Amino acid sequence: MTTLVEALRLAALQEMKRDPRVWVLGEDVARGGLFGQYRGFLEKFGPDRVVSTPISEAVIMGAGLGAALVGTRPIIEMRIFDFVMCAMDELVNQIAKIRYMFGGQARPSLVVRMPHGLWRNSAAQHSQVLEAWFAHLPGVVVVAPSTPADAAGLLVSAIRSDDPVLFFDPKNLFGVEGEVPEVIEPIPFGRVRRVQSGNGLTIVSWSALMPAVQQAAAVLASRGIGAEILDLRCLWPWDQAAVVASARRTGRLLVAHEAVEVGGFGAEIIACVAEHAPGVKLARCGMPRVPLPFSPPLEEAIKVTPAKIVAAADRLLAR
Amino acid sequence: MTTLVEALRLAALQEMKRDPRVWVLGEDVARGGLFGQYRGFLEKFGPDRVVSTPISEAVIMGAGLGAALVGTRPIIEMRIFDFVMCAMDELVNQIAKIRYMFGGQARPSLVVRMPHGLWRNSAAQHSQVLEAWFAHLPGVVVVAPSTPADAAGLLVSAIRSDDPVLFFDPKNLFGVEGEVPEVIEPIPFGRVRRVQSGNGLTIVSWSALMPAVQQAAAVLASRGIGAEILDLRCLWPWDQAAVVASARRTGRLLVAHEAVEVGGFGAEIIACVAEHAPGVKLARCGMPRVPLPFSPPLEEAIKVTPAKIVAAADRLLAR
Amino acid sequence: MNATTANAAHWLALHRSMCRIRAFEETALAAHQAGDIPGPLHVSIGQEAVAAGVCLNLRREDRITSNHRGHGHALAKGAGVAGMMEELHGRAGGHCGGKGGSMHIADFSVGMLGANGVVAGGIPIAVGAAQGLKLLGLDHIAVCFFGDGAINRGPFLEGLNWAALYRLPVLFVCEDNGVAAFTRAADVTAGPGVVARAAALGVPAVTVDGNDVGAVDAAAARLVAEVRGGAGPRLLHAQTYRHTGHTSTDAAAWRPADEVAAAKQGEPIARFEARLLAEGVATAAELAAVREDALAEMQAARAAAMAAPWPDPATAFSDVLGA
């Protein structure tokens, strides 16, 4: 059994051994990274491929792009997602557009790693879940795994991809354990993982909310309601076919995510199913449109919990 | 008759005359602003209230916030929306959160003006429509008018609001003419403007796409189909009640916006109506998930046009 | 130093301020280790002279912005201890009603415009506060505390250039503890340093021994007077040392033990006490009493915070938009 963060470490390690063009840059990465996800890399690959940088997010992001343009394959480590806000021009105006804008002359092969989500009462500036923004942004792949095996396999795919991949590390699940194969094979983008089958309703979720969804499903199961659970894993490309097919079959779709409900990626999924599979009963469960508070009872009041998912499922089933 | 950009000029002028705490900062504003929206302000209010700044978007945004915290009411002019990407920490991590994070001690009364959207083949870095991002972001009001009168009235509301207001100037409509009252009264946030009534379907849109929607509706009318058109005007708060009521009545809802369709604010509206008014037939019309190209035939291929809106309406009516 | 009656009182205030910061943070650290304070906690033990030396030269109406390591700045500026301790404990009576915590401590009633979870995040805000104060015709100033790590972020350049351009009443204070998280400042900072950077941006700057509260106080007094007098922005570069790790859960084991030991040797409170004794400003017993009082104050605040009610979950939904 391997923790999720260790699975990610092993995946990056494997790829850096495989391909000398792969390197990592970000704050404190030479000391193993904030979460130990690069532990031992400096010793193995040296300071030119494991670059501890100044607190200069704009250049961490932009230098990664420039280095990709000359044929290296950087892993751009952003430490905590919220700091990406200091590098948005480089990500949104440059990385996401450069291939298109230049008519295909450039192919920025890079991964941006952004540990995101709620984690140990970190409050408003260290807990954001804005993954939906990037599904809306042309030019990037958006990955948001929830298990050690998926995280490792998708990170391998991300590093080997010729497209810019935004990789949302689920930081609250870093300690979760699971099996990871000796040799980590790439997992293709855009395919759901079917967590469990069921006929009562379909629940789609991803990233750090998956354990809560599974707990909610257990409660529903104890009442005789079988939920089909799909872990989306990728927000772009996303597995529309699998979601629509499951929703059609069960007749009910609940999308649950850690992010704010208004304008979250759940809206896209619901809208898509509403357009393509009329008649399916639809519901969402996300955070209210409120910044993340610090105090535990306040955070608890805001965040999506198994109980809230069960309540949303109950309302959906009652319709 | 007054152009939209002149209506905005008059609205800001009126408010700066009314309240000495109101001031404007941004690049070239002392020379009237890129679009003439501050023409004559320097002469009237002097360089302390009409501050032409360095190209320092992070501080344009952040200094606006700081100045708001001590009781002034800044208009933060961002020139072109895309440059907001250079000031996202200040907007997303600071402005949107400061009141909440500090438990209500701070009340940043400020307006961020962001001329956005397609305009004269400006290509990928000067045409983005990312309004949906901010509907998803707790802590901000999101305004996106389409007529001179609405623009003026909503800007007055924005300047007088105690909340941070993100004001999306529809730069492609700056030359559009309309009536604007001598004394510009504030228009409350969160209420649609009913552009025309109809029974065949409901079309919701906003900002720079409104003229295309009206042209599309004219085509539909010529075929005997009466579209009810609602100009949303505000994405947050948004007039859910009016949209749901209209959609229920006509039985069909088409949301059209200039932004990319995937993850656009149309998804939120469709999801909301799907959840609250099952049975309504739903469709969206937005841009494909592609950066904006430069060349006219390419831009034309991507952008939402009256013909594409008509086609979407036809598909919806055929369901 | 020359112990006139007037500055004797000021020196004792500096000492008391440092002792209160130290006591507050030692108490908070223990509370965090006991699991009573949630979230990340960054303490400034060893750096107290900077906060005290600067803030005791300010008026209540002057504004400060701070960074993630902001308890000392807040306390020195006069923030209420009960509200701070409750905030750290996530209680309803905290300055932010439990919404902020340590990393977002703020007390607007004394001009403390907030700690910040983003490195350099306070720089544009302080610059704008100064611009607003100037626009309103007030002669209050803004002071902006940040670490050595912040001088490698863009807002440092943008903010200093801006402040110099508009001659804004803002004092930048770079608290240079030689390290940013787990990386040495020297390993990530090119060129001659923050003073040269400031000068190149039109902001006159001076370096002081940030562990000598007397030196910080003297420099701050002069710079604050210049800034308040309309001379434009100034930067104070205070060299200090962080005794503990980056966060309360970081042992900073990578630092050589003798380096840490040497720094503790020259720590600002004991050092200042030696001078106070030598100058005859206070007796050892008086100084010990100040320390004990501070500790008692903070422990009482902690006990009160532990007994204080948690916020009503309904308040999680307020303070977003509208009334």
Added chain:
Amino acid sequence: MNATTANAAHWLALHRSMCRIRAFEETALAAHQAGDIPGPLHVSIGQEAVAAGVCLNLRREDRITSNHRGHGHALAKGAGVAGMMEELHGRAGGHCGGKGGSMHIADFSVGMLGANGVVAGGIPIAVGAAQGLKLLGLDHIAVCFFGDGAINRGPFLEGLNWAALYRLPVLFVCEDNGVAAFTRAADVTAGPGVVARAAALGVPAVTVDGNDVGAVDAAAARLVAEVRGGAGPRLLHAQTYRHTGHTSTDAAAWRPADEVAAAKQGEPIARFEARLLAEGVATAAELAAVREDALAEMQAARAAAMAAPWPDPATAFSDVLGA
């Protein structure tokens, strides 16, 4: 200057490069005014000496990044004229297939990594390109062109600090035309200027008369050699003047007429021609022929672009993700 055979050829190349840039932009300006070029157009008429003087000291494998005013940089670096002119006209055969236009001109085949619509946007990219080249063990360098306006944006600080830190092979070129859009650089730039800023960030810098192509060339040759030799980054500050407005639709009427006239007096092509004549490197007729050839080349390119096919609308959907 001393006209040996070797440098005579180099001087003629500098002259020719400047003439081609001038001719290209005058042609483009007319095409824009005729409504044949869509979108914004920023020309660098008057600033040609900087592009030519720097780029003629580079290898094809060296990389450059540019800003919104990038035609000259691209041409001097060897970008194909047909592809550039088609791109400006939005045609299928443009370097970017019509997706970029003037503001996003790029020709990766000659190391031109792109113009940029965001001020200072090219700085982090150039720094990263240099880092990548170094990592790959190549001795090519990166050159980064930006205006005086860019030195007030954060990436300037972050990029220079970074480049100095890792001793990257990058030459920063600040094209200082004294104005950013409609605002004088002097009105928005505090402190002693870009050279001091660079020095404070650990990047040695020199100022040259950017209207004297010989001076630019000499300085660039030296700096490029240093950078390529592993000395770390350098900055070249070139003082020049923009003859026209900010965009092709801006008359820049706010500038005093005599200021503009004086600048045109000292414009780089005529000035260099005077020296070439004085040095006996070329005759007036030969120089005129170069100018005429350049104009003929650009007008032919324009005619070809006008006759060239528009892009297939289906291509609007390619080059996003995947194959």
